[in-house]
Amino acid sequence: MKLVLEKRSEHSEFMTLMSPLLAIALTVFTGAIIFAVQGLNPFEALYVYFIEPLTSMWSLEEVFVKAAPLILIGAGLSVCYMANVWNIGAEGQLTMGAIVGSIVPIVFTSWQSPLTLVAMITLGALGGALYAAIPAFLKNRFNANEILTSLMLVYIAQLFLDWVVRGPWKDPKGFNFPQSIAFEGWQLFPTLGDGRVHIGIILAVIVVVILTVLMSRTLKGFEILVIGNSPRAGRFAGFSRKKIVWFCLLLSGGLAGIAGIGEVAGPSGQLQPTVSPGYGFTAIIVAFLGRLNPIGVLFAGIMLAITYIGGEAAQIDLGVSDKTAQVFQGILLFFILACDTLILYRIKMLTSTKQQSVAAE
Amino acid sequence: MDATQAVILTIITASTPLLLAAIGELVTERSGVLNLGVEGMMVMGAVCGFAAAYTTGNPYIGILAGVLGGVALAFFFAILTQTLATNQVATGLALTLLGLGLSGLIGESFVGLPGVKLQQLSIPFFSTIPFIGPILFGQDILVYTSVALIFGTTYVLFKTRIGLIIRSVGDNHNSAHALGYNVIAVRYACIMFGGACSGLAGAYLSLAYTPQWIENMTAGRGWVALALVVFSTWLPKRLAIGAYLFGAVWIMGLYVQALGFGIPSQFLSSLPYVVTIIALVIISGNKTLTRVNTPACIGQTFVPDR
Structure with a gap:
């Protein structure tokens, strides 16, 4: 057989x-x-894992807190993978976004304005995008494989963050803990209601809507689909593969950067040696589970966020x-x-x- | 033992895991398959190797278990990419994510336990030659294996019929199929060979390099091995040179740190990754070097027509 x-x-x-x-x-x-x-007992364990997170308000909020970065990054990656641009260094771009976005609360400590958060998010996006520009440039100029370069840059970004929080940005009053000063209220992402869900999830939904329109209604989206499915056809149509590489990496890097600043200005409230529990890598799964489609990514992000929360619950309840x-x-x-x-x-x-x-x- | 000798010995130790993993991936890629799961197979090799050696007290059983761990994961990759014709890049990433998770789960009860160190197999008489004796003849079995693999793969790939079949499958799977070769079977075999080598590399880390289990102890070495294959332009001998250069860079950071020039340790630790990127850029930018030896069908799925 x-x-x-x-x-x-x-x-x-x-x-x-x-x-x-x-x-x-x-x-x-x-x-x-x-x-x-x-x-x-497999039934009990599966219940704790996949259903229980949805039954209490507290854990449901946590699901959305974790879904926000996953959706932001996953949506960007889905566009990348659609074009056959293999950015797997989102974790590094997230880290750089977190560092660059933190310049505002850590260096300009007392600047209090409605624009503070806008500046933080913009700088976060810029940090992530510029970091993703490295593999884009190396790919287009030297034909260097973006899979390997973007992945190497993850390790470099994480080590850089480690240095930043132990060196120049260490909180002088922090009892020598490797962490930055705690952000002030106006430097934190506002929460929805009294819970822990912050505006990150709203940003994620907005991004999903924009990317859905981009992919289905614009010439850029069409170029991405053609180049991804048939590079030869794309060349005949006069679409530039290089421009698509730039576009996809800057976009996905920028979104990962926003997710990064969302983590420090959201759940953690300060810069620490690790910003995320591997959201940049989990988002790869999100992108595929979501059919490389932004709306699909929305659901896939929530699904994988449940596995994080369920994992924590199962650890506490069942060991x-x-x-x-x-x-x-x-x-x-x-x-x-x-x-x-x-x-x-x-x-x-x-x-x-x-x-x-x-x-x- | 003088200082130079000590440095050379540590460079060999740091290079061997890279060399072992990369040589397996080189053969896999020569058959036209890009397996990005090296990191995952390697870390599985490390945890299986450690667990088996710790339980039995025998490092050689550990090596065997490490190989089996790598092969088991490679087999999943082969089923998906060859039988089910899935995208190789995505499947390789899945393999790495699964390997890192699974190894963490298996290794949880082994964290912090003292490992079993793989002993040196000194070759009598030769290992007592001053200076070069301990370097060439005082190593453990995996170092000898890694050297044998370089010469072995060079010979098999370029001097034998089997090698010719592997390369033809990698360069043009349609022609190879038309000639009556079973493309899928050849690729299955090459993927499993790659898995075995990555498993060896992982076992080397947890049995010889640092005889203990630490989560994610491969620290990106699997990815560096993948870059090494590109750097070698798919030639085993250049791969060996590359692996020893990279091993030297890996060790250099530690030495500079010990000397203490006031450079933050994080910058020195990131050196291997920076150098990997630079090496990739240099080689990839050189079209004549890469084009000649790149397997033409690399990463493409093959579904036989019927």
């Missing part, structure tokens, strides 16, 4: 929608097995390792990619007799 792929005459609309759901179902099933192996969430995320991406095959192909089983007949043809 043998599995064989048979190309569909056109890609399946039905499977385009079904594949992420199928992938989630398979991930949940695998999760149940993992929990059972660890000697837990499950906090690494489980990361494993789930990895397995999920695997299943998404596997299920996406069904969009372009049918899977056929060849039994040995059929195999012979195929060979005979």
Whole structure:
């Protein structure tokens, strides 16, 4: 018996929608097995993991706090990947955005104005975009692989942040802890109501709307689709691949930068040696789970935010390792990619007799 | 043992994991497959190697377990990219994310435990030669393996029929298929070889380099190995030179730090990553060097027509 792929005459609309759901179902099933192996009741564990975060106001708020950066970054990455530009250094761009955006509250401590936050967000976007400009420039000028350069820049950015909070920006009154001064109220992202959800989630939704229009209604979006699907056709149409590389990296870098300043001016309220629990990498999964479509990314971001919160809950309630969430995320991406095959192909089983007949043809 | 000798010995130690992982990826890429999961396979090799060595007390069983860890992950990659024809870049990223997560989960109960160190296999008589003796003949089995792999892959890739088939599959899978070669099977084998080498590299880290388990202990070495393959322009001998240069850079930071010039340690630690970018730029900008040896079908999926 043998599995064989048979190309569909056109890609399946039905499977385009079904594949992420199928992938989630398979991930949940695998999760149940993992929990059972660890000697837990799989149903209870799955409930704690995926349903409980949605049942209390507190955890629901946390889901949106975590979804905001994931959606911001994932939306930018989906545009990148659509164009076959492989920016995988969003974590570094997020870190640089956080550092550059923090110039306002840390250097201009007393500047209090309605424009303070605007300046912070702008600088955050600028920091992320400029950092993403490095792989863009190296790609266009020297043909250096953007996957490797953007990833190397993640390590460099994280080490730079480590130096900044232990060196020049260390809080002089911070008992030698590696952290900056705490931001003042007007330097923090305003929250919605009394909870912890901040305007980051609103920014994320606005970005999703803008990118949806960009991708479906503008020439730029069309150029991205053409260059991504068929670079040759793009060249004949006179679209510049180099310009697309610049556009995609600056856009996704800028959005990652906004996510970065959103983390320091949101949940943490100061600059610390680590800004994010790997949002830049998880956002890669978000982009794929969301079908590289901004609206899809919105839902995918919430879904992956649940795995973070569920992971924390399972750790407290059931003593499950906090690494489980990361494993789930990895397995999920695997299943998404596997299920996406069904969009372009049918899977056929060849039994040995059929195999012979195929060979005979 | 004088200072120069000590420096050379530490450079070899730092270079070996890079060399092992990169040589496997070189063969994988020669067959036309880009596996970005090196970091994930390597870290799985590290955790499996450590766990098995700690449990049995035998570092050689650890090496075997490390290889199996790498191969297991590579097998998933092969199923997806070859049988299910998924995008290789995305699948490789998934492999790295999964490997980092899974290794953290497996290794959780091993954090902080004393490891089993892989002992040197000194070759009698030769290892007592002054200066070069300990460098050439006083290493552990994985260092010897890494050197053997360079010569072995050079020979197999360029002097044997198997090598010719691997390279033809990587350069033009349609022609290779038309000639009757099983493209998918060749690629499966090359991906698994890559996984085994990455597993060895990981086991080297947790058994010889620093005999302990630390989460994410590969610290980007898998990615540096990927860059090394580009830097080598897919030639094993250039790969070896590159790996030792990179190993030297990795070690240089530590030495400069110990001498204390007042340079912040973070800047020195970022040196290998900066140098990797510079090396990539230099090689990629040189079109004649890269074009000649780049496998023409790299990263492309192959689904046989029927």
